[in-house]
Amino acid sequence: LTQEQEAKWPSAFDFERVYDYQETLVGDDTITGGEPDPNAGKTFFALLTFEKPVTAPLGSLFIGSKFDFESHSPTCRMAFFGKLLTPIKPAVPEELKKIKIVKMKSKTGVLEKIDKADPCLYTAHGLIKKESD
Numbered sequence: 001l002t003q004e005q006e007a008k009w010p011s012a013f014d015f016e017r018v019y020d021y022q023e024t025l026v027g028d029d030t031i032t033g034g035e036p037d038p039n040a041g042k043t044f045f046a047l048l049t050f051e052k053p054v055t056a057p058l059g060s061l062f063i064g065s066k067f068d069f070e071s072h073s074p075t076c077r078m079a080f081f082g083k084l085l086t087p088i089k090p091a092v093p094e095e096l097k098k099i100k101i102v103k104m105k106s107k108t109g110v111l112e113k114i115d116k117a118d119p120c121l122y123t124a125h126g127l128i129k130k131e132s133d
Contacts, residue, residue, distance in 0.1 A: 006061075006083075008043075009043070009083050010043070010085065010116055011059070011085075012086065013045065013085040013086040015098050015099065015100070015101070016027055018100045018101075018102055019045065019099070019100060019101050019102070020101075020102055020103075020104070021101050021102060021103035021104070022044060030097035031062070046080070046082070047087075047088060047090070047099070048064075049090050057084075058084055058085070058087075059083060059084060059085075060083070060084045061081065061082075061083055062081065062082060062083070062084060063079075063080075063081045064079070064080050064081070065068075065078065065079040065080070066078050066079075067079070068125060073098060107127050107128075108126070108127075109124045109125060109127035110126050111123075111124050112125060112127055
């Protein structure tokens with residue numbers, strides 16, 4: 001980690017901003033079969049919860065890892081580092097609700113027809129189940 005890289009990190013967590021949910025992080029072109037890393041240059045935030053409390057001042061650089069898995073285990077090994085931006089108590093629902101995270105969803109259906117009088121009106125099927133409202 002260079003001083004230039006660290007200078008680009010935010011100094012505080014912005015609770016007013018809406019964040020995208022990220023299912024997985026690639027971070028290594030060997031995983032993507034040599035393709036460029038789609039996450040290169042992006043900043044990611046993570047909510048980490050620990051079994052025991054960790055005491056650290058805000059702004060601290062932290063380094064963590066989980067390498068004690070069996071080599072044939074389906075669980076992945078990981079290492080990470082980051083900067084402590086704000087403390088959150090996961091046991092307090094109000095604190096978790098302050099974080100605005102959006103998880104994109106999509107549905108696929110079949111377009112049957114477009115209304116001739118109003119081309120903004122469509123008839124489609126397969127988007128919702130019959131028993132839904």
